[in-house]
Each structure stands twice: as structure tokens, then as C-alpha cells.
Amino acid sequence: MSNENDGAPPTQATPQAEPRESEQLQYSPEYPHYPPCSPRDRASFAYETVSKRWPVILTQVIDAIYRACDSGTYATPEAEEEGKELIRKVGKLKYNISRNAIMEPIEDDGGANIELYNSMLSFLELQQQNMWFTAPWLYAECYLYRHLRTTxxxxxxxxxxxxxxxxxxxxxxxxxxxxxxxAEMMHKLDTEKEDLDINEQALEVLFSDMIQMCLWGNTVDLSLLTSLDVDHLAQLQQVGAAANSARSDLILRNDTDALWTHVRQIKNARLDIVLDNSGLELFTDMVLADFLVTHTPFFSEVVFHPKTIPWFVSDVMPADFFSLLSAMTTPHYFGQAPSPSHEQYVTSLATRWQSYVDCGVFRLSSPPGQAEGEHMGEVVQENGVDWWVGPGVYGLMDENEDGIRALEALRGSGLVVFKGDLNFRKLTADVRWPPHTQFDQAIGTLAGRFPLLALRTNKADVIVGLREGFAQELDQKDKDWRWSGKYGLICFCPGGTVAH
Structure with a gap:
């Protein structure tokens, strides 16, 4: 094993600096023009993640195995013995990361993307970047969760x-x-539906509020809450028009006007949402979907794209989707409601959403029970669902079979919404673009394929789409602005033929 400082030299450049000529050798195989975000830069959030966040997350995995052995399905002698072995393997993984060990090829477990992971790892080995603190952050983080799945x-x-x-x-x-x-807001909308049908100006204002609500729902990311207590979560629940207004200055790029121009011209289209976090963020995603289907003429169906394996701690799997619906109809699941009416608002919303699921208005790209994390080896290969748990960047989807199938699944969509920070990193290849790089340039060959919206609160180093000089202004005001989750982006790229 290597010493933990091998490959993690003193800072080469701050995350805000554009790459120097000498750094061009550290290129990403996908985007050779700029070096990837990497833990080699000790001033980056990538370094913070590999050195501090991942060990905490893996410790939580070990704790989860211990707890599972105490009750339920896993509280049998045979399962407990297996649990001990799993704990040993996860502990070894944690140790290897801390010592900057070489990343080994992923064993063939019958699951998805193994060939892609290992071919990219071979490329990194040729570049002598196949260790935890030398590999590109995006690849290493995806590899971590895929490796954990194999365990x-x-x-x-x-x-x-x-x-x-x-x-x-x-x-x-x-x-x-x-x-x-x-839920109360949606109840009020139900009583005002006829007014919205004849008042496009009011609908535009409400549309903008809903987009911002969905953006700030991305603030809640459990992989970032490794050192925060539950009380902090209350600060992450501020949703609705008033909260949106207070945070509008924190949106560093806001393409809502261009998005509205596109949306108001379509009718009965399909909305696709490439999901990020479960829980409250998924709830806000479904509120947006419900609003667009129930209260506007623009969309008539929604496809939600979850992950097929446990991913980045809080990402949505099919089980999480249906767990949310069940929670909404469980009395006092969220504790004491502000009033009996509020409990009914939530139940009514769940009833409508379940009816949409039953009739196909809402559906998952991965059918329930067919995700790897639920029943290994039963993934529906033909619809491209495996792509979302691979290491590939989205600009190269057409170079991989799973990527091609995922592209086909998105073809004809009225709007494809990519939620959250990881999707943004994959859209932009997670390289150190100059911050004023145009969004449509950074997403490569995806630009123009279909109408594309990225809703992202900043939790990583990569940033594009800002006016020139704006990043430097932010550096002076808030050194953590790239990854604190305080700031957000609403980036829209039009294109594609919308199916009606």
C-alpha cells in the first residue's frame, strides 16, 4: 500500500483558479481540455470529501450492518456471521482510502457497468492515477458506491x-x-384551478415559484450531513414563495424566463425527472410534477428516473419512491401536524399521486422490485436505467450501450430535469471549466438533443454558466460558495423534438 500522502501533494491550484499550462497533463479521458476536479488539490471540496466525508459515511454503513444484525431479517446466526464479514470488508475499504491504496478492478457480481468501470480504471492506471487521492473525484466517488454494492x-x-x-x-x-x-399550498391551488386556467400571468409567476421550490429541495443531501445533528434539518425545510423570494439572490444563474418560453409552447408533453435525493427533495420533485400535470396544460405524464443500487447515501431507489407514498398516509409519521386539516392535505396529496401511479401518469423508469439493491440481477436492461449508476459523463452517453438506451428513453420528452449536484457534475464532466463557460458548451453532445433543465444547489467544485468575473467576486465574499449548498443554479438548454 502507498503512504497516505502519496499522490496528494500540496495544493496545485485553488478551485477558483483556471488551469495552468503545466496542469494540462492531468486530463480527463472524457474532456481533455481541462483537468478533472480531483483530491490532488487540497484546497478543493474533492479533497475534503475523500479525506473526511467518505470515512464517516463508511462508518455509518458499518453501524447500519450492526443495527440490522440486532433485529428482523438479519438477526439469524448465519446472517450475523455474514454481517461480521461485511463489516470487515467495509472496514478494509475505509482503511484503503485513508492509505491512498490502489483501486482494484470491480469483481463481476452480475450487476451493471462493471466493464465500463474497469476500462476507465485501466486508463487511470496508465496515467498513474488509479489511487484514491489521485483518481478524478467523479470517477472515484462513483467507484466507491459501486464497489460497496459489490461487497x-x-x-x-x-x-x-x-x-x-x-x-x-x-x-x-x-x-x-x-x-x-x-401540502397546504397544493390544497390551495386545487381551489384556484379555474382561475389559473384563464390567467397565464399568474400561472407564469406560480411556475417560477415551483421551479425555485424544486431547486431548493436539493439542499437536503444526507451525504453532506455527516457532521450535523437533526436539528439542522429544520433549516433546510424552508420552501414556498416567501422562502423563494428571500433566496432569489442566491441563484447564480437563473434561466427560468427561457424555460417558461419553452414550456408555454408545448401541450400534453412528457416530463422526465432524473432524480437525486429521496425524502424531502423527492417530495418537492413530486410536487412540481403534480403541479405541471394537474394545474397546467403543458404536461400529461411524468417519468421518474431513480437509481438501481444504493447510491451516494440518499439517492432515490424505487423502494424509496413507494416508501414516500406510504409515509404520507401513515398517521403521525411526521409527528404532530399543525392541524387536522394539514394531515388531511398530505393524505389527499398521496391519494392523488397513488392514483397517478396506478394509471401510468406517474411512472418509474425502473419498475418496482427490479432494482439491483432490491433483487440482484433483475435490472431491466433494455431501458437504460443502469446508466445512472455508472461512472460515465453524460456528454458521452452515445458511446456506451447503457447510455444509448438511456438517451432513447429520453427522446421526445417535453423537458428532462436533471436534479442535484451529482447530475450536474456528470453533465459538465466535473472538470475545471472556466466559470464563465457557457452551459451548453459544458454539457457537450447533450446540448440540443432534448430540452434540458439542471436544478442544482452548489455542493462541488465545478461551476459553469456565470458571467465573466462573477466567480472572482464570490471568492472574495464567500470562500465556500462552490460547495456550501447555499447557492443554486437554474440552467436551461433548449432543443430536440417534443412528442405530443
Whole structure:
């Protein structure tokens, strides 16, 4: 094993600086013009993540296995023995990261993307960048969760285990205020539907509010809450028009006007949402979907694209989608409601959403029970769902079979919404673009394929789409603005033929 400081030299450049000529050798295989965001830069959030956040996350995985052994399905002698072995393997993974060990090829567990992961790892080996602190951050982070999945896949009793499920459910239970507020808002909209039908100006204002609501729903990311107590979650639940107004200055790029120009011209189109976090963020995604289907003529169906394996702690799997619907109809799931009416607002919303699921207005790209984390090896290969848990950047989707299938699944969409920071990193290849790089340039070959909206609160180093000089102004005002989650982006790129 290598010393933990090998490959993690003193800062080469701050995340805000544009790459120097000498750094061009550290290129990403996907985007050779700029070096990838990497933990080699100790001033970056990538370094913070690899050195501090990942060890905490893996410790939480170990704790989840311990807790599972104490009760339920896994509280049998055979499962407990397997659990001990899993704990040993996760502990070894944690140790290898801390010592900057070489990243080994992923074993063939019958799951997805193994060939792609290993071919990219071979490329990094040729560049002598196949260690935890030298590999591009985006690849290494995806590899971490795919490697973790393999650890469980080779077990007998733990194939279906989601080590993050408990965290996701506990966090959502603390989000009652946001849930009740949004359910009340949707109830009021139901009483005003006829007015919206004849008042386009009011509909435009409401549309803008809904987009911002969905943006700020991305603030809640459990992979970033490794050192925060539950009380902090209350600060992340501020949703609705008043909260949007207070935070409008924190949106560093806002393409809502261009988005509205596009949306108001379509009718009965399909909305696709490439999901990010479960819990409150998923709830806000479904509120947006409900609003667009129920209260506007623009969309008549919504496809939600979840992950097929436990991913980045809080990402949505099919089980999380249906768990949310169940939670909404469970009395006092969120504690004491502000009033009996609020409890009814949530129940009514869940009833409508369930009816949309039943009739196909809302549907998942990965059918329930066919995600790897639920039943290993039953992924529906033909619809491209595996692509979202791969290491590939989205600008190269047409160079991979899963990517091509995912592109086909998105063809004809009226709007494809990419939620959250990881999707933004994959859209832009997670390289150190100059911050004033245009969004449509950064997303490469995806530009123009279909109408594309990225809703992202900043939680990583990469940034594009800003006016020239703006990043430097922010550097002077707030050194953590790139990754604190305080600031957001609404980036829209038109294009494609919309199916009606």
C-alpha cells in the first residue's frame, strides 16, 4: 500500500483558479481540455470529501450492518456471521482510502457497468492515477458506491440490503414542516384551478415559484450531513414563495424566463425527472410534477428516473419512491401536524399521486422490485436505467450501450430535469471549466438533443454558466460558495423534438 500522502501533494491550484499550462497533463479521458476536479488539490471540496466525508459515511454503513444484525431479517446466526464479514470488508475499504491504496478492478457480481468501470480504471492506471487521492473525484466517488454494492452482492443474506435506508427514513420523518407547508399550498391551488386556467400571468409567476421550490429541495443531501445533528434539518425545510423570494439572490444563474418560453409552447408533453435525493427533495420533485400535470396544460405524464443500487447515501431507489407514498398516509409519521386539516392535505396529496401511479401518469423508469439493491440481477436492461449508476459523463452517453438506451428513453420528452449536484457534475464532466463557460458548451453532445433543465444547489467544485468575473467576486465574499449548498443554479438548454 502507498503512504497516505502519496499522490496528494500540496495544493496545485485553488478551485477558483483556471488551469495552468503545466496542469494540462492531468486530463480527463472524457474532456481533455481541462483537468478533472480531483483530491490532488487540497484546497478543493474533492479533497475534503475523500479525506473526511467518505470515512464517516463508511462508518455509518458499518453501524447500519450492526443495527440490522440486532433485529428482523438479519438477526439469524448465519446472517450475523455474514454481517461480521461485511463489516470487515467495509472496514478494509475505509482503511484503503485513508492509505491512498490502489483501486482494484470491480469483481463481476452480475450487476451493471462493471466493464465500463474497469476500462476507465485501466486508463487511470496508465496515467498513474488509479489511487484514491489521485483518481478524478467523479470517477472515484462513483467507484466507491459501486464497489460497496459489490461487497453486498456476493453475500447470501444481504443482497437486498440498503445500508442507507434507515438514514433516509429518519431524515424524512424530521421534514414534517416542509411536507405540511407544501401540502397546504397544493390544497390551495386545487381551489384556484379555474382561475389559473384563464390567467397565464399568474400561472407564469406560480411556475417560477415551483421551479425555485424544486431547486431548493436539493439542499437536503444526507451525504453532506455527516457532521450535523437533526436539528439542522429544520433549516433546510424552508420552501414556498416567501422562502423563494428571500433566496432569489442566491441563484447564480437563473434561466427560468427561457424555460417558461419553452414550456408555454408545448401541450400534453412528457416530463422526465432524473432524480437525486429521496425524502424531502423527492417530495418537492413530486410536487412540481403534480403541479405541471394537474394545474397546467403543458404536461400529461411524468417519468421518474431513480437509481438501481444504493447510491451516494440518499439517492432515490424505487423502494424509496413507494416508501414516500406510504409515509404520507401513515398517521403521525411526521409527528404532530399543525392541524387536522394539514394531515388531511398530505393524505389527499398521496391519494392523488397513488392514483397517478396506478394509471401510468406517474411512472418509474425502473419498475418496482427490479432494482439491483432490491433483487440482484433483475435490472431491466433494455431501458437504460443502469446508466445512472455508472461512472460515465453524460456528454458521452452515445458511446456506451447503457447510455444509448438511456438517451432513447429520453427522446421526445417535453423537458428532462436533471436534479442535484451529482447530475450536474456528470453533465459538465466535473472538470475545471472556466466559470464563465457557457452551459451548453459544458454539457457537450447533450446540448440540443432534448430540452434540458439542471436544478442544482452548489455542493462541488465545478461551476459553469456565470458571467465573466462573477466567480472572482464570490471568492472574495464567500470562500465556500462552490460547495456550501447555499447557492443554486437554474440552467436551461433548449432543443430536440417534443412528442405530443
Amino acid at each position: 453486498f452482492a456476493f453475500s447470501k443474506h444481504w443482497k437486498a440490503f440498503d445500508p442507507f435506508r434507515g438514514q433516509k427514513e429518519r431524515a424524512f420523518k424530521e421534514m414534517g414542516k416542509g411536507v405540511y407547508d407544501l
